Amino acid sequence: MExxxxxxxxxxLPEEDVDFVNSDGKTMNKILMEANxxxxxxxxxxxxxxxxxxxxxxxxxxxxxGFDWKILGPDVGEADYVAWVCDQDAYACSGQxxxxxxxxxxxxxxxxxPLLSKLKELAERRKLEDxxxxxxxxxxxxxxxxxxxxxxxxxxxxxLFGGKPLENHSIPSxxxxxxxxxxYVPLDEILKHGNYELVTKEIFxxxxxxxxxxxxxxSMVLEALERMHAHLTAAVVSNDPLFLQEVIGQSVNxxxxxxxxxxxxGAPQNHWFGPAGDPRGAGIGTPExxxxxxxxxxxxxxxxxxxxxxxxxxPST
Numbered sequence: 001m002e003x004x005x006x007x008x009x010x011x012x013l014p015e016e017d018v019d020f021v022n023s024d025g026k027t028m029n030k031i032l033m034e035a036n037x038x039x040x041x042x043x044x045x046x047x048x049x050x051x052x053x054x055x056x057x058x059x060x061x062x063x064x065x066g067f068d069w070k071i072l073g074p075d076v077g078e079a080d081y082v083a084w085v086c087d088q089d090a091y092a093c094s095g096q097x098x099x100x101x102x103x104x105x106x107x108x109x110x111x112x113x114p115l116l117s118k119l120k121e122l123a124e125r126r127k128l129e130d131x132x133x134x135x136x137x138x139x140x141x142x143x144x145x146x147x148x149x150x151x152x153x154x155x156x157x158x159x160l161f162g163g164k165p166l167e168n169h170s171i172p173s174x175x176x177x178x179x180x181x182x183x184y185v186p187l188d189e190i191l192k193h194g195n196y197e198l199v200t201k202e203i204f205x206x207x208x209x210x211x212x213x214x215x216x217x218x219s220m221v222l223e224a225l226e227r228m229h230a231h232l233t234a235a236v237v238s239n240d241p242l243f244l245q246e247v248i249g250q251s252v253n254x255x256x257x258x259x260x261x262x263x264x265x266g267a268p269q270n271h272w273f274g275p276a277g278d279p280r281g282a283g284i285g286t287p288e289x290x291x292x293x294x295x296x297x298x299x300x301x302x303x304x305x306x307x308x309x310x311x312x313x314x315p316s317t
Contacts, residue, residue, distance in 0.1 A: 061282035066232025073238025083118035136176030
């Protein structure tokens with residue numbers, strides 16, 4: 001980020017326009033509390049977002065965590081492409097993206113294809129040598145594997161692939177180093193109280209949950225989506241307009257990709273990116289987003305006359 005700032009200065013950005021502060025969270029929190037800014041745009045975890053909302057008396061816009069979902073619709077097609085996008089969404093950057101695919105809902109028609117084996121094959125070709133999988137900065141290996149083991153205790157759950165530490169590396173233990181991992185959990189088990197909170201815990205690393213649904217269970221999938229608290233990105237992988245209409249019309253994610261090529265990550269710079277379903281939700285990437293976060297409506301009413309020469313004070317009303 002510092003090098004980016006220096007590049008901007010080289011390209012003509014006045015040096016006094018931006019202050020870049022490199023610090024830990026507690027220090028930055030103290031700066032914000034003392035500076036009392038009119039607006040803060042925060043990108044980070046939901047826990048800190050909720051703290052800042054209180055500390056700053058609501059003068060904050062949030063682009064916080066995302067437990068991001070992808071639904072594969074009933075129309076199967078381009079299986080290799082869909083599998084590749086799923087792999088990229090879940091495991092590129094070792095899953096360290098707020099838009100990473102956290103859970104995959106597979107229609108039974110997709111479950112009857114080799115999709116899962118393709119996902120396994122793609123995940124297993126990732127390796128440390130070319131950094132297609134790498135260190136996880138905020139979740140330790142132990143914490144990720146502990147989460148996997150807790151999920152596997154749910155009835156019907158099973159490990160699809162991964163679930164093991166990376167080997168032959170020198171990554172310090174304060175970071176995470178695990179193979180790209182997917183755990184299958186039955187849909188009816190996901191919705192149960194206690195299980196739901198565990199299944200929808202965001203793991204900021206190379207990890208996803210996979211489940212399957214039948215046509216008659218779409219309402220259960222929609223219930224699962226509605227109960228999530230971080231509505232950032234989503235993907236509805238289908239070219240069936242009626243299916244798209246039903247899912248998009250009953251979900252609230254701020255950035256939703258629709259169509260057979262739909263993804264959850266890799267947003268280009270020319271469209272809105274941000275959560276929805278919360279008035280504190282921020283947007284980035286477009287003029288509209290900038291205006292939402294950094295501006296507000298003002299109304300200036302000019303009434304400069306003239307006043308009529310023969311005007312008299314009227315009766316009280």
